[in-house]
Amino acid sequence: MLLDTFGRQAVDLRVSLTDRCNLRCTYCMPEEGLQWLAKPSLLTDEEIVRLVGIAVRDLGVREVRFTGGEPLLRPGLVGIVAACAELGPRPELSLTTNGIGLARTAAALKQAGLDRVNVSLDTLDEDTFHTLTRRRRHHDVLDGLAAAEAAGLSPVKLNAVLMRGVNDHEAADLLGWCIEHGYELRFIEQMPLDAQHGWDRSQMVTAEEILVLLRARYDLTPEPSAARGAAPAERWLVDGGPARVGVIASVTRPFCRACDRTRLTADGQVRNCLFATDETDLREALRSGAGDEEIGELWRKAMWGKKAGAGIDAPSFHQPDRPMSAIGG
Ligand code: SAM
Ligand code: SF4
Numbered sequence: 001m002l003l004d005t006f007g008r009q010a011v012d013l014r015v016s017l018t019d020r021c022n023l024r025c026t027y028c029m030p031e032e033g034l035q036w037l038a039k040p041s042l043l044t045d046e047e048i049v050r051l052v053g054i055a056v057r058d059l060g061v062r063e064v065r066f067t068g069g070e071p072l073l074r075p076g077l078v079g080i081v082a083a084c085a086e087l088g089p090r091p092e093l094s095l096t097t098n099g100i101g102l103a104r105t106a107a108a109l110k111q112a113g114l115d116r117v118n119v120s121l122d123t124l125d126e127d128t129f130h131t132l133t134r135r136r137r138h139h140d141v142l143d144g145l146a147a148a149e150a151a152g153l154s155p156v157k158l159n160a161v162l163m164r165g166v167n168d169h170e171a172a173d174l175l176g177w178c179i180e181h182g183y184e185l186r187f188i189e190q191m192p193l194d195a196q197h198g199w200d201r202s203q204m205v206t207a208e209e210i211l212v213l214l215r216a217r218y219d220l221t222p223e224p225s226a227a228r229g230a231a232p233a234e235r236w237l238v239d240g241g242p243a244r245v246g247v248i249a250s251v252t253r254p255f256c257r258a259c260d261r262t263r264l265t266a267d268g269q270v271r272n273c274l275f276a277t278d279e280t281d282l283r284e285a286l287r288s289g290a291g292d293e294e295i296g297e298l299w300r301k302a303m304w305g306k307k308a309g310a311g312i313d314a315p316s317f318h319q320p321d322r323p324m325s326a327i328g329g
Contacts, residue, residue, distance in 0.1 A: 001060040002262055002299065004272070004306040010262035012063045013055050013091075015048060016328025017074040018266050023098050024134040025122075027161055028325055030196040031134055037326060041267040045076035047286055049083040051264060051295070056087045058296045061262070067096040067328040069266065072105060078112045085113025094118065096159070096329065100137050102144030106151035117148045118186075120159040123167045124177055131166060145183065157184045162205040171213035179243045186233045186246035192312060193274065195323035201313075207234075207249035214245065232259075256309035262299070263328055270302040274327060275310035277320050 002010035019037050021029065043051070055061035064084055071077060072095075084093055092115050099119040106117075121141050123129050129138040148156050158178055162168045171187070178185040187210050192199035214220060220236035223244065232255045233246030249255075256273075263271040268283025280302035285295050311317050320327075 002055075002303040004303055006257075006306070006308055008257075008259060008306070009060065010260055010272075010303050011061055012065070012260045012262070013052065013061045014065050014067055014261060014263045014328045015052065016068050016264065016266045016326070017048070017066055017071040017077065017080070018042070018069040019326040020073055021068065021070040021098070021325060022073065022100055022135065023070070023137065025161075026132060026134070027163060027190050027194055027199075028329075029194070029323070034195050034323075034325075037267050041283070043266060043268045043283060043286075045080050045083075047268065047283070048080055048264075050286070050292075051268070051282060052084050052091075053087050054292050054296050055262070055264075055299070056084075056089065056091050058292060059299060061091060062089070063092040063094070065094045065096060069325050069328075070098055070100070071095055072097050072101040078105065078108050081109055081114050082112040092116075096120070097144070098133075099141035099144030099148075101140070103140070103147040106144070106147040106153060110151040110153055114153060116155065116157070117153045118157040118159050119145050119148065119183075120161075121145070121174075122160045122162070123170055124173055125167075125170070128167050128170070132163065145181070149182070154182075155184050156182070157186060159186055159188055161188050161190050162210060163190065164203050164205055168205050168209075168213065171210055172217040175214055175218065175238065175245055178245075179238065184244060184246070186248055188248045189251045191250050191274075191324070192317070192319045193324035193327070193329070195325060197319060199319070201251070204251060206252050207247045208252070210247055211236075218245075220245070250310075251312045254309055254312065259306075262303055265322070265327055270299055271327060272303050272306035273310055274324070274329075275312065275317075275320055276307075277318060278305075279322075 094116040096118045126138040190204045219239050223235040232248045235246045269279035
């Protein structure tokens, strides 16, 4: 099992399939100039499946989420999903994506064994989408969402980041639109993980502010805390339910005490936290012929050293060198 000294067990593995992306969200990447991981350093499809296999068979991982960068840019994605769906015990398989290209691949991904998707969409307005992502691909995301729903990758969840003065006025509209379409919306507080280190705590739209914006239109009642488990989102019933909305308050109300995550980067590094400043190199071990047991032991050691919390709001907080797009969000 992947345990740490605070008694937590990691059962949820986030696998980054690439650090590249077809959008340039302002809270994630600079417009240009970001250094990509070198091709030879990237794990092959087979290497990824082998590591996921070790995690599932030997280390107690029960859920695997593919992310990035943009995971739909990985040519072997459908094959990776299919191979992971063959593993025993069969893990839950999901994908976090910006939705571009999902219209083409949703059915094949479902067929391969994908269970669910989270699609990121911050705005209902095409021009605001361009301001936020520096690309004109709003309609591709909407098509992708519809295809995911049609393919049965449900419940389709939507992730949204609010940026002050850009899309924060849309909070309640986004919720209304998601309720209408049967998508479950989760707002994520903006975190200091952008490649350009431009995060400014004073500019961040906090969970409290998000709730005020939503309550201007909807009645929100907290879901019983027992339902939350290790999920990072605190959830509210909207107008008595069954519709719900979540808020992931990583900065103002961190959920580190219940964290059950372990992370594998596209270049084969294990990270025990999004905000970890050190990593454990499994790629090198793989490529120098280490057996499953040895790799499992390295992974266990990496998790054992997990800190109590990320402490983003603490004065001593230090932003990791690797941006979110190269860790896997
Ligand atoms: N490209 C895919 C996508 O956008 O869904 C997957 C990777 S992306 C890094 C995963 C999630 O992280 C997205 O929902 C995105 O909005 C969120 N994200 C990116 N940078 C963030 C930041 N600085 N703070 C909070 N969330 C962020
Ligand atoms: Fe790409 Fe996702 Fe980062 Fe946006 S948040 S730039 S879609 S990796």
